[in-house]
Amino acid sequence: MAFQEIKLYQVGTFVAGNRLLDPEQRSVQARMGRSNSLTSGHRACQGCGEALGARYVLDAAMRATDGKMIAANSTGCLEVFSTPYPESSWQVPWLHSLFGNGPAVASGMAAALKAQGREDIRVVAQAGDGGTVDIGFGTLSGMFERNDDVLFVCYDNQGYMNTGVQRSGATPPAARTANTKPVGGTTGNVFGQGKNLPQIAMAHEIPYVATATVAELRDLEHKVERAMEFRGARYLHVYVPCPLGWGAAPADTIRLARLVKETGIFPVFEAEHGVVTEVSRIRHQVPVEDYLRPQRRYAHLFGDPPRRDLIDRIQAGADRNIARFGLLDDPDTSDLPGARP
Ligand SMILES: Cc1ncc(C[n+]2csc(CCOP(=O)(O)OP(=O)(O)O)c2C)c(N)n1
Numbered sequence: 147m148a149f150q151e152i153k154l155y156q157v158g159t160f161v162a163g164n165r166l167l168d169p170e171q172r173s174v175q176a177r178m179g180r181s182n183s184l185t186s187g188h189r190a191c192q193g194c195g196e197a198l199g200a201r202y203v204l205d206a207a208m209r210a211t212d213g214k215m216i217a218a219n220s221t222g223c224l225e226v227f228s229t230p231y232p233e234s235s236w237q238v239p240w241l242h243s244l245f246g247n248g249p250a251v252a253s254g255m256a257a258a259l260k261a262q263g264r265e266d267i268r269v270v271a272q273a274g275d276g277g278t279v280d281i282g283f284g285t286l287s288g289m290f291e292r293n294d295d296v297l298f299v300c301y302d303n304q305g306y307m308n309t310g311v312q313r314s315g316a317t318p319p320a321a322r323t324a325n326t327k328p329v330g331g332t333t334g335n336v337f338g339q340g341k342n343l344p345q346i347a348m349a350h351e352i353p354y355v356a357t358a359t360v361a362e363l364r365d366l367e368h369k370v371e372r373a374m375e376f377r378g379a380r381y382l383h384v385y386v387p388c389p390l391g392w393g394a395a396p397a398d399t400i401r402l403a404r405l406v407k408e409t410g411i412f413p414v415f416e417a418e419h420g421v422v423t424e425v426s427r428i429r430h431q432v433p434v435e436d437y438l439r440p441q442r443r444y445a446h447l448f449g450d451p452p453r454r455d456l457i458d459r460i461q462a463g464a465d466r467n468i469a470r471f472g473l474l475d476d477p478d479t480s481d482l483p484g485a486r487p
């Protein structure tokens with residue numbers, strides 16, 4: 147598919163910051179040849195992290211594949227806000243699967259391309275956390291196990307947002323959702339449950355697993371491009387704030403994405419064949435309150451009296467991640483999850 151030229155007025159500050167770099171080092175969004183895969187006119191909420199993440203992911207994948215890419219998309223916010231019939235914001239070949247079978251559909255697309263001898267065309271599948279860690283989980287694990295040639299991208303907004311903010315297996319402890327309300331002194335979402343899909347993907351020892359946030363967009367682009375260098379199953383887990391579902395200000399999307407990493411709540415790393423190869427270090431560790439307080443889904447933690455017990459448990463989880471992934475230490479990866487002796 148031909149790349150669409152961008153006009154000068156479309157160039158933002160992210161681009162301006164790239165002017166000092168060699169053209170080859172500039173971000174995908176900084177380039178006149180970017181594909182605008184998810185273009186303007188869609189109906190995402192203001193400040194939607196999922197829309198931002200998807201745009202960067204697919205433009206980077208388009209560049210990495212020289213435009214030879216097909217995207218699959220499970221049912222969820224990204225699909226709904228981008229394709230209100232009869233319109234579409236997608237400027238790439240794009241296929242809508244059911245809520246539950248996105249990985250199976252993507253595997254089928256890769257198999258069909260292989261049968262046609264068109265393995266130069268690559269498949270990128272996308273889903274929210276519900277479509278990934280819950281209803282799509284079985285077919286995703288099968289895709290990993292068979293090592294199908296698909297990059298699967300989970301946009302993790304930590305709940306079923308499209309259908310009114312219900313809990314998913316990726317909803318964090320203590321968060322309020324429509325069905326985890328903190329009534330009668332309960333905690334909101336329970337502690338100790340939920341699925342850590344990046345680590346589950348690593349356990350399949352697939353060629354490439356990475357996590358990223360929409361606060362570090364160059365890092366996100368890099369991970370997509372790196373993923374496309376591999377053949378076989380690859381998994382990218384992108385943290386994407388949802389202002390509507392989280393009760394957060396649209397202007398805080400990037401701030402929250404930065405804080406979730408700087409607290410240690412969301413480790414940002416890369417892994418190859420089940421072994422962690424890179425971690426993004428925390429520059430200044432931030433207490434978890436700074437991340438929790440701007441989100442109304444955690445308002446019950448800051449009442450009178452505050453739920454110090456719950457805040458401390460969330461802090462303990464962040465500290466555990468920091469120790470486990472060496473987020474504050476020297477760049478020695480020998481003790482990291484999956485590291486081989
Ligand atoms: C079998 C089935 N059950 C339920 C639904 C309704 N449904 C559509 S999207 C969705 C939730 C999507 O959540 P998620 O995958 O996290 O994506 P988000 O909207 O948060 O981006 C649900 C429950 C459906 N389409 N199919």
Ligand code: SF4
Binds near residue numbers: 191192195390
């Ligand atoms: S509900 Fe959340 S994920 Fe859905 S469009 Fe709005 S901000 Fe984006």
